[in-house]
Amino acid sequence: MVKKYIILAFLPLLAVFLQSTLFHHFSIKGSIPDMVLILVVFYALFRGGRRGTLYGLLCGLLEDLYMGHFIGVNMLAKGFTGYILGRAQGTVFKENLWVGIIAVVAGTLINSLVVAVLLLANGSMLELEVAYSILYQCLYNLLLAGPIYLWYYYSIYDRLFRMTGES
Amino acid sequence: MLGNKWFWLVFLVVIGALITMNQTSLPREDITMLEKVVHGVYTPLQNGVNNIRGHWGNLGDLLSDKRAMQSRIQELEQRNAQMAIDNQALREYEAQAKRLQNILQFKEDNLDIYDLQVAAIIARSPNNWHKTVLINVGANAGIEPGMPVIHPDGLVGRISRVNSDSAQVSLITDREMAVGVILQRSRETNGIVEGTGSSHLLRMNNIPYYSSIEENDRVITSGLSANYPKGIDVGIVSKVNREPSGLLLSAEVKPAVDFDRLEEVLVITNYHPPIVEDDEEMGE
Numbered sequence: 001m002v003k004k005y006i007i008l009a010f011l012p013l014l015a016v017f018l019q020s021t022l023f024h025h026f027s028i029k030g031s032i033p034d035m036v037l038i039l040v041v042f043y044a045l046f047r048g049g050r051r052g053t054l055y056g057l058l059c060g061l062l063e064d065l066y067m068g069h070f071i072g073v074n075m076l077a078k079g080f081t082g083y084i085l086g087r088a089q090g091t092v093f094k095e096n097l098w099v100g101i102i103a104v105v106a107g108t109l110i111n112s113l114v115v116a117v118l119l120l121a122n123g124s125m126l127e128l129e130v131a132y133s134i135l136y137q138c139l140y141n142l143l144l145a146g147p148i149y150l151w152y153y154y155s156i157y158d159r160l161f162r163m164t165g166e167s
Numbered sequence: 168m169l170g171n172k173w174f175w176l177v178f179l180v181v182i183g184a185l186i187t188m189n190q191t192s193l194p195r196e197d198i199t200m201l202e203k204v205v206h207g208v209y210t211p212l213q214n215g216v217n218n219i220r221g222h223w224g225n226l227g228d229l230l231s232d233k234r235a236m237q238s239r240i241q242e243l244e245q246r247n248a249q250m251a252i253d254n255q256a257l258r259e260y261e262a263q264a265k266r267l268q269n270i271l272q273f274k275e276d277n278l279d280i281y282d283l284q285v286a287a288i289i290a291r292s293p294n295n296w297h298k299t300v301l302i303n304v305g306a307n308a309g310i311e312p313g314m315p316v317i318h319p320d321g322l323v324g325r326i327s328r329v330n331s332d333s334a335q336v337s338l339i340t341d342r343e344m345a346v347g348v349i350l351q352r353s354r355e356t357n358g359i360v361e362g363t364g365s366s367h368l369l370r371m372n373n374i375p376y377y378s379s380i381e382e383n384d385r386v387i388t389s390g391l392s393a394n395y396p397k398g399i400d401v402g403i404v405s406k407v408n409r410e411p412s413g414l415l416l417s418a419e420v421k422p423a424v425d426f427d428r429l430e431e432v433l434v435i436t437n438y439h440p441p442i443v444e445d446d447e448e449m450g451e
Contacts, residue, residue, distance in 0.1 A: 013208075016209075016293045017209060017212060017213070019293035019294070020209070020213065020290040020291055020292070020293040020301070021213055021216050021217075021289075021290050021291075022216075024291045024427075027427070030295075030365060030366045030367070030427060031295050032293075032294070032295060034294060034295075036293075050173065053177065057180060062205070063293060063294065065201050065202050065205045066202075066205050066206070066209065066293060067292065067293070067294070067297060067299070068191065068195075068198055068202050068327075068328050068335065069191060069192075069297060069299075069327070069343075070188050070191055070192055071184075071187045071188060071190075071191040072183070072184030072185065072186075072187045072188035072191075073184075073188055074294070075180075075184050076181060076184050076185075076188075079177075079180070115296060118188065119296070122188055122189060122192045123192065124192075124342060124343065125342060125361075126342065126364075127342065127363045127364060127370070129363045129364050129365040129368065130296075130342075130364055132365075133295045133364065133365070134295075137295055
């Protein structure tokens with residue numbers, strides 16, 4: 001039980017670390033993937049809206065504290081994404097890999113939209129370049145989604161996070 | 168719904184987040200304990216990765232083709248010789264400029280009077296919304312928020328957040344950044360260069376329609392925005408656009424620094440912005 005929470009806490013920490021270092025060497029047109037978001041999407045998809053929201057809020061907060069700028073933007077965006085995709089839990093056929101991949105693309109778009117709205121509301125200016133970077137990020141997340149989804153799926157049914165039923 | 172504990176919890180979190188978002192939208196002098204903890208965990212790891220990368224680079228040099236290295240050395244030697252000659256000519260100009268400045272009793276700030284602190288980039292922004300880098304020197308090395316950061320190629324940005332052993336640099340390509348600039352050739356056009364969020368594109372705004380701005384004009388800092396010393400390379404004009412109103416032009420500027428490949432930067436530790444005589448507040 002404790003091990004499960006340690007892994008759940010460790011994964012976003014590792015993702016932020018990779019996003020701030022390694023991924024920049026493999027960026028597509030300067031865009032890097034959002035692995036933290038992928039983790040939130042999968043967690044929400046398997047565990048439902050309530051837990052998805054909470055995990056999204058905490059993961060987003062970590063990223064916000066790291067950036068130290070507009071603290072709360074990523075927190076709300078990832079929390080909301082977790083909530084929306086968590087609503088799909090129980091209604092989708094999770095054995096299908098495409099469900100995971102489509103969920104990640106939808107999650108990336110929802111997350112980007114919320115971030116953009118919050119930044120605009122706080123007086124930030126957004127240019128057209130932002131749209132391109134969101135598209136490239138969708139593409140990159142799409143590439144990562146498959147392998148991470150498979151790993152996640154088998155981990156759940158194997159040993160890592162034993163399902164105890166969603167509340 | 169209103170009797171639901173869960174609903175109220177989320178409601179409070181949302182309100183709290185909206186408030187902190189607003190409070191942290193502008194640069195801050197000090198950072199919170201939580202942020203220090205997060206950076207305290209990450210900085211040693213990022214430093215470690217950076218060191219390993221450095222060693223790997225050396226290993227790569229050993230294994231790489233000797234002949235390619237030889238021709239590269241030759242090429243660099245040639246360039247070095249050319250630069251030495253250019254330097255001689257420039258030194259002549261410098262002496263001449265100083266003489267003339269003395270005659271005119273003209274006090275100009277020059278790049279060679281600044282103290283520079285070398286810093287290595289150990290990490291970058293973990294998302295695409297902000298363009299920042301993390302450098303391996305912080306408050307312990309005398310770094311303070313607001314210090315300008317440069318590179319031999321040109322302007323990089325300024326220090327936005329300082330920790331004990333690391334500091335965050337907001338790059339000029341960040342959407343929140345603005346730099347006061349002039350054109351090196353004509354010295355007439357005062358404009359503002361803003362980041363677009365892309366590493367290869369800056370935008371220069373508020374150029375009057377009668378300006379003589381052209382493609383390939385070099386853009387340098389004007390010293391008017393008080394955040395940066397005068398005369399640092401910012402980029403080269405790649406395209407001039409007419410605004411729909413017809414009264415103003417805007418230009419696309421290609422940054423002088425290759426931000427995707429940046430590995431080391433220089434922090435100017437003793438730059439003091441010129442004192443403003445009247446009580447007017449200076450903007451960004």
